Amino acid sequence: MDELISPHVVVRLRDSLEAVAPGLELTGLHEAERTVAGRRLRDRVDLVREALLGDVPPGFPAAERTVQDVIATPGFSGWMVWPVTEFVAARAIDDGSPSAFDAGMDLLAVLTSMLSSEFAVRDMLNAHPERAVYTMRGWTGHPDEHVRRLASEGSRSYLPWAKRVPWLIAHPDATRGIIDRLYRDPEEYVRRSVANHLNDLSRVDPRLVTEVAGGWQGEPDENTPWVVRHGLRTLIKKADPQALALLGYAGDGLRVDRPELSTSTVPQGGELGFTAMVTNDGDTDATVAIDYSIGFVRANGAVSPKTFKLTSRRLAPGESIRVAKTHSFRPITTRTYYPGLHFLTVQANGTLSPRADFELEGRAGSR
Template identity: 30%
Template sequence: MKDIFSLALICEIAAEFRAVDISFDADAFIARSMEGLNKLELTGRAAHIADAMRVYLPVRFAEAAAVIDASLGPELPPTGKIGGAALRYMPHVLFVRKYGLDDYEAAMRVQAELTKRFTAEFSIRAFLVKYPERAYEQMLVWADDDNAHLRRLASEGMRPRLPWAPRLRAFQHNPRPVIELLERLRDDPVPYVRRSVANNLNDIAKDHPELVIETCRRWAQEAPEGRTWIVRHALRSLVATGNQDAIRILGGAANPSIRLSGVAIAPQRVTLGGNTRVSFEVVSTAQQSQRLLIGYTVHFVKANGSSRAKFFRLRTLTIHSGEKIALSATMSLATMTTRRHFPGNHRIDAIINGEAHPLGNFEVITSMSVPA
């Protein structure tokens, strides 16, 4: 992933700047950007290029932002899939975050355009900290915008626990302003936006579970399909920890009468970058039908050898007396932008209406040994 920030891309960025600003020294920018680049990882490379932008773009931030704005390519479709091509704008976003804080108006204008090509969720947080009231009012405006990227930024940028970003302590302490904004987006027509709303509520639930329970209980009443999905996804962490209020909102049975059979994990030894698959059967031992919220937790090994649990939803279903339902899931050990994997013993649990049922273990190794 880090290799996207290469000589070829830096030359492209330089050409784009040069096309809108004939005074831009493309050769010097390229040389400066390439100094020490190969020693850096993904974010470090983007920050390094952003620092080179600071040297060769106009000194006044408003003028630099105008060059960036004029150099941008077409908007992304509002699908939420930010691929490698969109990552090319990470240096631009980091430039705004680091060098644009003293020019609020120009920074907000260019972030509104950048988020349509990549995402400004990381840079906007610095403005929410420095200009809390003013930036919050802008987020409310964007929440009502016709552009789905801006509506999504209004939610994603205000997540108290956004991954890869400093926490927004003010909203972590008092998330009610965030809830007020999310009320405007709860029936958004675009799944990309609704997913951000659900993730935001899931963040808030880690510090204020009762507030999220209250919100989701209210939202679940006569909810259209899109909002029902938000509620289900927003409550996932609370369901995984056995919160009975969350389980009841989703229609789950308390203390379901079930047993598991046919558990299999294959392969049980998997190389980094590979896949393994878990399968099991849920058998009802109750005399009546039961509503089950079924997922699984993988206890991923971290770099220091400890583990971190991550919950994945599987299915929500009704199981009848004596019925057996087969379930399976494939787990990828490929490196992602949001998750790295490490060798070691990984535990898997089925989570059914908040109750953990051990499924077994699989071992992640660096490579398969080949017999001599």
């Protein structure tokens, strides 16, 4: 991914700027072309942004004119747009005036259709959160689905890869006016962002999340059940009673036996199979969300559980079912597997099984 902003991309950006502003020397971009290789993607974005800040005449009006002109050039497209969005945000914030801030937000809305302004808008939110959220709330009625998505995605509490905005975490209800207007959006692209936004909020204020989801269920369209289910996924894994009730899960007389493992020792890159018996010991039917958790050994030796979706079932009084699953430990980019004693549990509507331990082997020479 680092190569998404390569020396060639920097050259294309420089060519686009030279086409609309032939008098600019663009010494910063010439230097960026020479030094961008070998860096991580985030560092490349920063390098090109700083080059633009040095090459384009100072002040927000000059930045606005230059970017508006360059947008119309045929070569301006793709990943070069990312550092340009952050250049716009930096100039708008540095100006300090409300008019520059609002114009910067408008320009980010234009640029987001070409790539995404979701990372740049975080700087705007950190600078003036209430003003930014007010503008983003207005974007929910925009005819361009990319701009509507930016309203939701850019204001997520825990947007992946993006800067944190502490104000959003301290004011979890601030974005309710955004997601309430978008949960029935005609584009799945937007609705998925809304569901992820709601799921982010579950880390901050679970009661707010179930209140919002309940409101959506009261005024649904054909897509609302999926949005609510996806938005409540973390709370369901945590067996939040209100979230379970909203999705129709019920039954408090559940029993989950200790899982039976296919092996007690798993090699690196191997698989672990397991089965578990779930029984409804209650007097009424139970609608059951069944998940499993693995306690992963971390680099410091601590064990941290992660929960995975397994299945859903309806059980009559006295009925039992056996669930089965195979979990792979093949290498993935989002997790490093450390050798040591792990554990597995299965849960039904939050009722946990006893844990079953297993050893994950290390590679040759590992600790």
